[in-house]
Amino acid sequence: MDRLFDKELRTLRKIILHMAAHVEESIALSVRSLKERNEDLAREVLRGEDITNGYDIAIDEIGMRLLALRQPMAADLRFITSAMKIGSDLERIGDLAVNIVERTLELLQHPPLKPLIDIPEMARLVQDMVKDAIQAFVDKNEALARDVCARDDAVDQLNDQVFRELLTYMMGNRETIPRAMGLLLIGRYLERIADHATNIGEDVIYLVKGKIIKHHCDQMKDDKGTRQEEG
Amino acid sequence: MDRLFDKELRTLRKIILHMAAHVEESIALSVRSLKERNEDLAREVLRGEDITNGYDIAIDEIGMRLLALRQPMAADLRFITSAMKIGSDLERIGDLAVNIVERTLELLQHPPLKPLIDIPEMARLVQDMVKDAIQAFVDKNEALARDVCARDDAVDQLNDQVFRELLTYMMGNRETIPRAMGLLLIGRYLERIADHATNIGEDVIYLVKGKIIKHHCDQMKDDKGTRQEEG
Numbered sequence: 001m002d003r004l005f006d007k008e009l010r011t012l013r014k015i016i017l018h019m020a021a022h023v024e025e026s027i028a029l030s031v032r033s034l035k036e037r038n039e040d041l042a043r044e045v046l047r048g049e050d051i052t053n054g055y056d057i058a059i060d061e062i063g064m065r066l067l068a069l070r071q072p073m074a075a076d077l078r079f080i081t082s083a084m085k086i087g088s089d090l091e092r093i094g095d096l097a098v099n100i101v102e103r104t105l106e107l108l109q110h111p112p113l114k115p116l117i118d119i120p121e122m123a124r125l126v127q128d129m130v131k132d133a134i135q136a137f138v139d140k141n142e143a144l145a146r147d148v149c150a151r152d153d154a155v156d157q158l159n160d161q162v163f164r165e166l167l168t169y170m171m172g173n174r175e176t177i178p179r180a181m182g183l184l185l186i187g188r189y190l191e192r193i194a195d196h197a198t199n200i201g202e203d204v205i206y207l208v209k210g211k212i213i214k215h216h217c218d219q220m221k222d223d224k225g226t227r228q229e230e231g
Numbered sequence: 232m233d234r235l236f237d238k239e240l241r242t243l244r245k246i247i248l249h250m251a252a253h254v255e256e257s258i259a260l261s262v263r264s265l266k267e268r269n270e271d272l273a274r275e276v277l278r279g280e281d282i283t284n285g286y287d288i289a290i291d292e293i294g295m296r297l298l299a300l301r302q303p304m305a306a307d308l309r310f311i312t313s314a315m316k317i318g319s320d321l322e323r324i325g326d327l328a329v330n331i332v333e334r335t336l337e338l339l340q341h342p343p344l345k346p347l348i349d350i351p352e353m354a355r356l357v358q359d360m361v362k363d364a365i366q367a368f369v370d371k372n373e374a375l376a377r378d379v380c381a382r383d384d385a386v387d388q389l390n391d392q393v394f395r396e397l398l399t400y401m402m403g404n405r406e407t408i409p410r411a412m413g414l415l416l417i418g419r420y421l422e423r424i425a426d427h428a429t430n431i432g433e434d435v436i437y438l439v440k441g442k443i444i445k446h447h448c449d450q451m452k453d454d455k456g457t458r459q460e461e462g
Contacts, residue, residue: 064312071302081295081315088316167408174402181398 005070012062012083013138019055019090020134022048024127026097027193031123034104034186035116042101042108052094059087074210082207086137089196089203093130096189096196103182103189113169113179118162122190125155129197136204145204148197155194162187236301243293243314244369250286250321251365253279255358257328258424262354265335265417266347273332273339283325290318305441313438317368320427320434324361327420327427334413334420344400344410349393353421356386360428367435376435379428386425393418 026045033041063084066072072080129148136144166180166187205211257276264272294315297303303311360379367375397411397418436442 064308067298067312068304068308073299077295077299081298081312084312085319088319167412170401170408171405174405177398177401177408 005066005072005076008062008066008070009076009079012059012066012080015055015059015062016083016086016090017134017138019052019059019087020130022051022055023090023094023097024130026052026094027100027123027127027130030097030100030104031120031186031190033101034107035120037108037112039105039108042104045097045101049094049098052091056087056091060084063087078207078210082137082203085203086134086200089199090130093193093196096193099189100186103186107179107182110179113176113183116183118158118165119183119186119190122155122158122162122187125151125158126190126193126197129155129194130200133197133200133204136201137207140204140208142205142208145201145208148201149205152194152198155191159187159191236297236303236307239293239297239301240307240310243290243297243311246286246289246293247314247317247321248365248369250283250290250318251361253282253286254321254325254328255361257283257325258331258354258358258361261328261331261335262351262417262421264332265338266351268339268343270336270339273335276328276332280325280329283322287318287322291315294318309438309441313368313434316434317365317431320430321361324424324427327424330420331417334417338410338413341410344407344414347414349389349396350414350417350421353386353389353393353418356382356389357421357424357428360386360425361431364428364431364435367432368438371435371439373436373439376432376439379432380436383425383429386422390418390422 026048029041029045032038033045063080066080067077070076129151132144133148135141136148163184166184169176170180257279260272260276263269264276294311297311298308301307360382363375364379366372367379394415397415400407401411
């Protein structure tokens with residue numbers, strides 16, 4: 001029975017990995033469709049939404065079955081509940097990629113406002129955060145999880161920069177307002193993806209240490225993760 | 232032992248109720264501070280953030296302890312995992328009330344853009360959604376939970392209306408842009424609170440029926456909740 005249980009836990013881990021790869025791809029495609037003004041890429045992200053939702057439901061169902069039938073203790077219990085939480089965060093990240101695409105499809109109806117530099121850069125940062133948060137989960141790597149949490153500030157700063165620049169466009173020429181609004185929302189969606197990656201990082205720290213650190217990540221960032229959390 | 236377990240489940244329910252009352256109050260205060268231009272009310276919401284976080288951690292810790300020590304089956308297991316998910320949603324609702332207040336404190340530095348009608352109306356709708364979603368949880372009332380999910384559309388429509396009106400202000404007079412942006416973001420925060428209330432409604436349906444209905448709520452809304460979900 002123990003070997004079967006281990007196999008089920010590996011299945012859960014594998015689904016999380018597939019789901020993460022899928023939503024990372026959705027983020028990449030959504031911002032590429034915006035930058036390259038390619039509607040086909042945008043449609044691909046929309047078609048992928050059902051896949052994300054399917055993974056999320058599968059994780060919840062397997063997780064609940066394992067909790068009910070296996071009645072796991074300690075580390076296994078934390079692994080299962082963390083996997084379920086990570087599934088929810090990945091699902092919301094997938095939703096945000098869809099939101100990016102919705103704004104992109106509106107923006108593609110109009111000529112480009114400006115060459116895009118900061119938004120693709122933000123997209124790269126948040127994609128790496130999601131990737132590393134999942135890697136930290138798979139490897140139970142607490143240091144990497146803390147590093148992901150610490151990177152949230154850089155994304156926030158980049159988003160503030162995007163916001164200020166777009167506000168300047170809007171103030172300068174009211175015709176730019178609808179397009180600037182679209183880009184501004186896309187910046188916020190990317191910022192929220194970074195927040196979900198941070199949540200995953202916090203779940204990984206909980207998984208490894210057995211202590212809930214959420215809402216403490218801000219303190220953590222101040223000293224680069226060397227502080228011990230009080231829980 | 233069964234009576235002790237029941238008592239622990241009641242404690243969990245009671246904490247959810249207290250937490251929900253606290254975040255409902257935060258939503259109400261945040262929008263009142265905006266409408267009445269009262270900075271003190273805004274500060275009260277900021278002070279309340281730690282309380283929300285404390286409730287969230289308490290729910291997670293009690294939930295994990297019950298899962299580990301009691302190894303609950305079926306309905307009790309669903310109750311505990313639902314409570315943990317609802318705790319996360321309430322925590323995010325609390326964060327969004329804080330976001331409203333952050334924008335409000337910026338807006339209070341400037342003269343009012345316009346009398347506020349739709350945003351307070353949205354706030355009333357979303358507060359009722361949160362209240363009823365929690366009531367549905369406490370009473371295991373599936374019909375009320377489905378009703379909450381169905382109300383999400385009305386909030387989305389009101390937010391679209393707010394968005395269009397503010398865009399008109401921005402296009403007409405660029406000096407209104409920073410203030411209109413602030414109000415526009417507050418509309419989006421309220422819309423996201425409604426999304427979290429809908430998540431709670433979905434969790435309640437899962438709790439009652441034992442089937443995962445998330446991502447199916449949209450279908451449900453089309454026929455006012457009479458359709459049976461396939462899970």
